[in-house]
Amino acid sequence: MSEPVRIRPFRPGDEPALMEVCLRTGDAGGDASDLLEDPDLISYLWLLPYLRLAPELASVVDRGDGIGVGYVLGALDTVAFDVAAETGWWPEARARFPLDVAPADSLDGLLVHLLHHRGAPDADLVTRYPSHLHIDLLPEVQGRGLGRAMIDRLLGQLTDRGSPGVHLGTSPANTRAVAFYRHLGFDEWGRDSGGSVVFVRSLR
């Protein structure tokens, strides 16, 4: 009989399972598998850079047999993370996905464009809430308290490291996530340039 579902630190080797989670929750919380020509693309933007550059802040929902079915991850200092990624992640990602790899008017093309053109974060936002996070759980482990437990765990790690606040962005179409963050005490900051709802939470 397998062990119960548990939360544990990320470990090297988790990447393929977590890439599957990223893909299957990538369409405003729903499955993006049918929307993308290259299933890896979404993870190159929103999962793998964190596992590479901030693995100590990544936690995994382990379904009991070592396989990851959810994750939370983030960056302690968004500005420093972006600087580190300019040498430590984006060159490799851009080599894997050159600008002309997908038609510009396709979803793949849009994500490739994002990968090549990283905008600067809102200066006021990152001054007051310098950390940021991402969380995704497969449907089979949603609605069981694990999302709250994963957020609590990461916020504790960020607080221990001295962060004064955290922010995150979510699609307004992801009504479940919007309600989840509100319920957990996050405040709405506004919209970012891509139209995502930005939530913030003070850690002091």
Ligand SMILES: CC(C)(COP(=O)(O)OP(=O)(O)OC[C@H]1O[C@@H](n2cnc3c(N)ncnc32)[C@H](O)[C@@H]1OP(=O)(O)O)[C@@H](O)C(=O)NCCC(=O)NCCS
């Ligand atoms: C959004 C997500 C992280 C929430 O995690 P979860 O494990 O399903 O949520 P939990 O079971 O931990 O719920 C925690 C609390 O939020 C509440 N909550 C969750 N969804 C809610 C909703 N839609 N409306 C109101 N409250 C909600 C729960 O009732 C619970 O309250 P309690 O702890 O006071 O009893 C998870 O559903 C998920 O990964 N979804 C797909 C990917 C995604 O959308 N990621 C976020 C992208 S920004």
